[in-house]
Amino acid sequence: MPSPRTAPLAFLALLLGGILLLLRAWQPLGVLIGITADDMFYYLEIARNIGEGNGPTFDGSTPTNGWHPLWMGILVLLQAIVGDAAALVHVALSVLVLAHLATGVALWRVAGAVGGSIAGLAAMACWIFLPAAGQITLSGVEAPLATAALAWCLVLQTDGKTEKGAFRLGLCMGLACLARTDSALICTVIFCAVYLPFLREQSFVKAAWKLPARCVGAGAILLLPWLFWNLMAFGRISQDSARALYFKTHTPGSGSGLWD
DSSP states (O other): OOOGGGHHHHHHHHHHHHHHHHHHHTSOHHHHTTTSOHHHHHHHHHHHHHHTTSOSBSSSSSBOOOSOHHHHHHHHHHHHHHOOHHHHHHHHHHHHHHHHHHHHHHHHHHHHHHHOHHHHHHHHHHHHTOHHHHHHHTTTSSHHHHHHHHHHHHHHGGGTTSHHHHHHHHHHHHHHHHHOTTHHHHHHHHHHHHHHHHHHHTTTOGGGGHHHHHHHHHHHHHHHHHHHHHHHHHSSSSOOTTHHHHHHHHSTTSOSSTTO
């Protein structure tokens, strides 16, 4: 852990960085159109259809799984709370700003534990005020959630050799994979870094296998419903971007485009 004496400076960095990003997140929609990615509005349209009872569809009729469930779930919840379409964009971007700041806190803790308080503050500041990171945050897609979850996996891995720590690490990895499916690759690396040396050291202790099993089990609690739904709805667990567009444009008599 970094020194508590640097906590006020870390808080000021978080506050300033958060204010700067929120000021941009609450600009008029006409300005945000040049900042946010098209994918954000694909997400919002599918979230609207889910909220209206049309299921996970973009065109209102063809199911699609070309989205990541954590961000979609948040958008569906926000839509039910906010209601107004314009306000929903601002609130959704604000949630991503919070995820961006959460990554900064994780980096402060990880770098501070390795290199000391100054290193922790430098890592946090570099991340929070990095223009490229801010641009991705305001694009309105799932990346900030995945980054925050993976960063906190690095924090939690230091305690992964205890029963509670293994469970928390597994849950965080599960959230990272729900935020972005390809986070599974990084989670696998973290898992191996934590548990392979531990299992080598404890090769004759059968109880040692309980910790990695607990970690995997915690992640599975979150991931299995998503994977099972994909398998039942689409016959496989992989995601297909623009699946609705493909079926709409390749079905005889459906017209030549999505909006026909």
